[in-house]
Amino acid sequence: MAxxxxxxxxxxxxxxxxxxxxxxxxxxxxxxxxxVAHVIGWRVTNIxxxxxxxxxxxxxxxxxxxxxxxxxxxxKDVIAVESLVGVLAPxxxxxxxxxxxxxxxxxxxxxxxxxxxxxxxxxxxxxxxxPAGKQAEAFLSQSTGGIPRSAGTFQVTSDGSVNYAFYxxxxxxxxxxxxxxxxxxQLGFRPTQTLLLCLRLMVETLFLALMGTSLALIFTLPLxxxxxxxxxxxxxxxxxxxxxxxxxxxxxxxxxxVIVVTIMAVVVGIGSFAGxxxxxxxxxxxxxxxxSEAIEEIDPGPIEAIAATGARPLQVIRYAVIPQxxxxxLSFTLYRLDINVRMSTIVGLVGxxxxxxxxxxxxNLLQWNQAGTAIWLIALVVTSIDYLSAWxxxxxx
Amino acid sequence: MLEVRGLTKVxxxxxxxxxxxxxxxxxxxFVVVIGLSGSGKSTFLRCINRLVEPTSGQVLxxxxxxxxASGDRLRQIRTQIGxxxxxxxxxxxxxxxxxxxxxxxxxxxxxxxxxxxxxxxEVERAMFNLDRVGIGEKAQQRADTLSGGQxxxxxIARTLMQRPRLLLADEPVASLDPATSHSVMRYVEQINxxxxxxVICNLHFLSLARRYATRVxxxxxxxxxxxxxxEAIDPQKFREIYGEDAVEVEVR
Numbered sequence: 001m002a003x004x005x006x007x008x009x010x011x012x013x014x015x016x017x018x019x020x021x022x023x024x025x026x027x028x029x030x031x032x033x034x035x036v037a038h039v040i041g042w043r044v045t046n047i048x049x050x051x052x053x054x055x056x057x058x059x060x061x062x063x064x065x066x067x068x069x070x071x072x073x074x075x076k077d078v079i080a081v082e083s084l085v086g087v088l089a090p091x092x093x094x095x096x097x098x099x100x101x102x103x104x105x106x107x108x109x110x111x112x113x114x115x116x117x118x119x120x121x122x123x124x125x126x127x128x129x130x131p132a133g134k135q136a137e138a139f140l141s142q143s144t145g146g147i148p149r150s151a152g153t154f155q156v157t158s159d160g161s162v163n164y165a166f167y168x169x170x171x172x173x174x175x176x177x178x179x180x181x182x183x184x185x186q187l188g189f190r191p192t193q194t195l196l197l198c199l200r201l202m203v204e205t206l207f208l209a210l211m212g213t214s215l216a217l218i219f220t221l222p223l224x225x226x227x228x229x230x231x232x233x234x235x236x237x238x239x240x241x242x243x244x245x246x247x248x249x250x251x252x253x254x255x256x257x258v259i260v261v262t263i264m265a266v267v268v269g270i271g272s273f274a275g276x277x278x279x280x281x282x283x284x285x286x287x288x289x290x291x292s293e294a295i296e297e298i299d300p301g302p303i304e305a306i307a308a309t310g311a312r313p314l315q316v317i318r319y320a321v322i323p324q325x326x327x328x329x330l331s332f333t334l335y336r337l338d339i340n341v342r343m344s345t346i347v348g349l350v351g352x353x354x355x356x357x358x359x360x361x362x363x364n365l366l367q368w369n370q371a372g373t374a375i376w377l378i379a380l381v382v383t384s385i386d387y388l389s390a391w392x393x394x395x396x397x
Numbered sequence: 398m399l400e401v402r403g404l405t406k407v408x409x410x411x412x413x414x415x416x417x418x419x420x421x422x423x424x425x426x427f428v429v430v431i432g433l434s435g436s437g438k439s440t441f442l443r444c445i446n447r448l449v450e451p452t453s454g455q456v457l458x459x460x461x462x463x464x465x466a467s468g469d470r471l472r473q474i475r476t477q478i479g480x481x482x483x484x485x486x487x488x489x490x491x492x493x494x495x496x497x498x499x500x501x502x503x504x505x506x507x508x509x510x511x512x513x514x515x516x517x518x519e520v521e522r523a524m525f526n527l528d529r530v531g532i533g534e535k536a537q538q539r540a541d542t543l544s545g546g547q548x549x550x551x552x553i554a555r556t557l558m559q560r561p562r563l564l565l566a567d568e569p570v571a572s573l574d575p576a577t578s579h580s581v582m583r584y585v586e587q588i589n590x591x592x593x594x595x596v597i598c599n600l601h602f603l604s605l606a607r608r609y610a611t612r613v614x615x616x617x618x619x620x621x622x623x624x625x626x627x628e629a630i631d632p633q634k635f636r637e638i639y640g641e642d643a644v645e646v647e648v649r
Contacts, residue, residue, distance in 0.1 A: 301486035304448050305552070309559055310476035310503025318511050319499050323490045 065368030069376050070194040079131065080181035081108050085123055085140075086116030089173045110162075110180055117168045125164045125180060130156040134182045138164060141177040148179065156182065194370045198355060198377050205354035206381070208272050208347070209340040212279025217333065219284050223248075224291030225317060230300065246292070252285030257343055261352040275352025279340050287336050294328035295321060331393045338389035345378050398423050399445070399563060399595065404454035406440050406619075414440035416619040418454070422612075424562070427589045427596045429610035429627070431603065433639060437619040438599040442565045445597070446478045447471065458563065476503035479556025479594070481585075483568035485548040489541035493532070493551050496540050497523040500558025519558075526554040530584050546577035553584050557592075564588065566598035570605070578602075582609050603630060603645055 108129040117123050125138060134156045139148035154164045162180060191199075225231055227245035232238035260278035268274050302320040311319070348356020355374055362371035399422040406415040414437045422428055430438045443449035445456055447463060456463040463474050479500075487496045501519050502510055509515075515523075527533045530550035535543060540551060549569060556564060566585060570578035586609050589596045600606050606613055607627045615623035615638040623638060635645060 299484075299486075301482060301484050302488050305480065305482060305486035305555075306488075306499055306502065308446055308448060308475060308478070308480040308565075309500050309555070310472040310474070311499070312472065312502075312507065315502045315507075315510055318513075319488055319491075319495075319502070323488050326490070 062368050066372035066375060068369055069372035070192050070369040071373050071376070072189045072195065073192050075186040075188045075190045077184040077186055078181055079108060079184075080179055081110040081127070082177055082179040083110045083112050084115075084175050085112050085168070085178045086175050087168055087171045087173050088116050088118045090118050090120070092118050108160075108180075108182075112178060119168050119170045121168055122165045123168055123178075125162060125166075125178070127180070128159075128161045130160050130162050130180075131182050131184070132156060132158050132160045134184065136162060136164075136180050136182045138166065139177075139179045139181065140169070141179070142174075148177070151178070192373075194373050195377075197358065198374050201348075201355040201358050201374075202377055202381055204272060205344045205348065205356070206341060208275050208344040208352070208354050209279065209337060211276045212344070213283055213333065213337045213340050215276065216280045216283035216287060216336075219280075220287045220291060223284070224288050224295060225321075227288055227292035228295035230296050230298070230303075231317070231321070245288070249285045249288040249292070252281055253289060254285070255282070257282045257347060258350050261347050261350050265351045270351040270353070272353030275344060275347040275354060278347055278352060279343055282343070283336055283340060286339075287332060290332045290336075291325070291329060294325050294332065297328075298324040327396050330396050334389045334393050334396075338385050341385045342382050345382070398459060399597075400455075400457040401445070402455040402457070404441070404444055404456065405452050406437075406444055406449060407452045414619050415444065415451075415616075418616075418619075418621050420614060420621060420624065422595060422597065424595055425589070425593050427586065427609060427611045428598065428614060429606040429612070430597065430599045430614045430616060431601075431606055431638065432616035434601075436616040438616055439567050440619075441616065442480075442567050442597060442599060445563075445565060446475055446480060448480075472503055476559050477561055478563045478565060479559050479561035480565040480567070481549065481552045481556060481569050483571045485545070485552050485572075487540040487548055487551055487555075489539070491540060492536065493527065493538055493540055493543065494520070494523055494536040496551050497527055497536075497554045497558060500555035503559065523554070523558060526557040527551070529557065530554050544577075545573050546581055549573065549581045550584060553581075553588070557588065561594055563595045563597070566596060568599050568601065571601055578605065579608075585609070603635070606630070 106129075108127060110125060110127040113124045113126055130136065135153055136156050137153045138151040140151045141148035151166050152164070154162070156162055164180075223245055226241050227249060229242055232242035257278050260281050261274055264274040264277040264281075265271075268277065298321060302324065303316055306316045306320040344352070344354050345356045345359075348354040348358075349360050351357070355378060359371060359374040359378075362368075362374060401418060401420050401422075404415055404418040405413070407413050416437075418437075418441060430441065432438050440449055444451045444454075445463070447456075451464055454464070458474060458477065461474065463471075466474055488499070495513065498515050498519060501515075501523075505515070505519070524533060524536060527536055530553050532543075532547055532550055532554075535547065535551075540548065543551065564585070569585065570581050573581060582605060585596060585598065588594050598609075607630065610627045613623070613625055613627050613630060614621060615625075615634075617638055623634060625634070636643065
């Protein structure tokens with residue numbers, strides 16, 4: 001059946017000049033306002049191009065270090081023997097005698113003569129049984145630990161004995177460790193301590209993201225149904241619950257994760273748990289909104305059909321809503337996991353554990369090669385997860 | 398017997414979809430409701446099982462006031478009223494069998510139905526109903542792998558699970574080609590005749606109304622403008638219902 005009585009003819013658009021002039025003035029006003037805002041913004045944010053240009057060379061050291069991450073080193077065979085040396089207060093006369101630790105028979109021997117000395121005096125490292133003709137290096141370390149300092153290199157004699165003299169540094173009176181090591185490079189490479197540590201913390205970070213996402217799911221799944229207008233919009237109570245849920249989602253989503261970690265660190269202490277909690281809080285907000293919107297976009301037909309059979313509300317959700325949202329939910333969850341891996345690294349920067357935590361330490365100690373290791377690892381893992389999640393989401397939808 | 402008294406529906410935007418509609422439909426009739434798009438056919442149908450909440454008026458099914466019922470009572474009444482739709486409204490990602498079984502949700506145990514554990518006799522009944530509409534062999538397929546006509550037959554099997562006294566059919570063949578339309582309409586006719594289920598069916602095509610209806614109601618702008626036997630629709634009546642400029646298109 002055709003319905004022939006036609007639509008009323010639309011009038012042609014009027015070409016009134018005054019209106020178009022008003023429009024032009026409004027445009028000029030808006031553009032002027034924008035220009036003024038940018039001029040003020042330039043000054044407020046202290047934008048200084050020459051500073052950037054002249055400061056760029058300062059970056060060179062950092063960038064070159066970052067490009068040489070501390071990840072792999074030549075495999076090597078290390079023979080090291082440690083002894084102790086006492087640093088005396090300046091002016092004290094050293095008691096006679098030498099120092100040696102109980103050293104295993106058959107291994108190289110190391111004796112310190114004299115066993116203690118004041119700063120500026122000479123101490124001899126003597127010993128036998130070392131690999132003949134090799135390069136040896138002496139190290140000093142504080143008894144409290146920390147990184148040993150090189151105290152110079154020397155040659156092992158052809159009969160395998162060492163005799164090396166060095167000046168005691170201006171250190172506080174105490175007992176210090178002194179070690180001699182001979183390093184023989186081998187074929188092949190092995191991961192450095194830094195890389196191993198970063199890998200371990202990267203795994204921790206991945207678990208942090210996983211736990212954060214999964215725990216958030218437990219809360220989000222039921223809440224998202226309360227935040228869907230098409231399921232809640234009928235009654236006054238329903239609408240109130242809907243608005244409350246959506247407000248909760250928006251609130252949780254709008255609080256920056258970095259801030260939540262700081263708060264959580266106060267509650268449960270610095271570490272991965274604080275990071276997990278922060279990610280849970282943020283993910284509930286972000287996933288809740290996505291889930292609720294997915295529910296709102298479903299075809300209302302099956303809901304009508306199932307409701308018309310006399311089914312109860314939960315049955316309607318089970319049969320008419322859930323089958324329709326499962327692919328969307330899976331996709332959003334994978335996407336969130338991907339974001340949370342990235343977020344977990346950030347969370348670590350402010351005390352949430354994981355690789356971000358060690359990265360801040362490296363940066364604070366200006367250990368740029370080590371920082372480079374962490375940064376490259378983060379980039380590698382985040383990119384891989386990104387591709388993986390995109391690929392899996394494509395499979396689902 | 399279905400009695401509708403002074404049924405009126407005004408939507409929040411002010412549209413008066415159904416205006417003071419009164420009609421009595423005895424058991425076993427095959428009622429076809431005709432009228433232009435937007436004439437209130439769908440709203441009228443949805444007010445009967447209260448998928449749309451009437452603004453005023455009464456719907457009585459065998460003397461019971463549907464419009465006054467709420468909660469569990471309303472759901473019990475709904476189990477007696479089957480409904481099929483233009484877009485079939487199946488759960489696309491579930492099997493045909495599960496779709497049919499959802500027709501029994503209103504009378505099933507709450508807990509086990511949520512876990513989709515169906516009693517054996519219900520599964521057998523679902524298979525029987527699928528066989529009745531001629532697609533028993535498709536039971537395990539996903540619903541969205543079926544053609545439109547087959548999907549509508551699944552929807553019919555779903556309503557049969559309710560053992561309804563009344564079947565509401567909202568443009569059941571509007572998305573189907575003419576041949577499939579007749580096949581689907583014949584199944585509706587069959588359950589009307591064999592099971593004595595009253596049918597209220599919205600249709601676009603008069604030829605289908607003439608072929609299947611025992612009684613025709615015509616709506617125009619929400620008002621009941623004609624209540625007559627199908628053979629009584631002559632060109633004069635046709636213009637009254639559809640307007641002066643309308644031309645009839647036939648489906649054979």
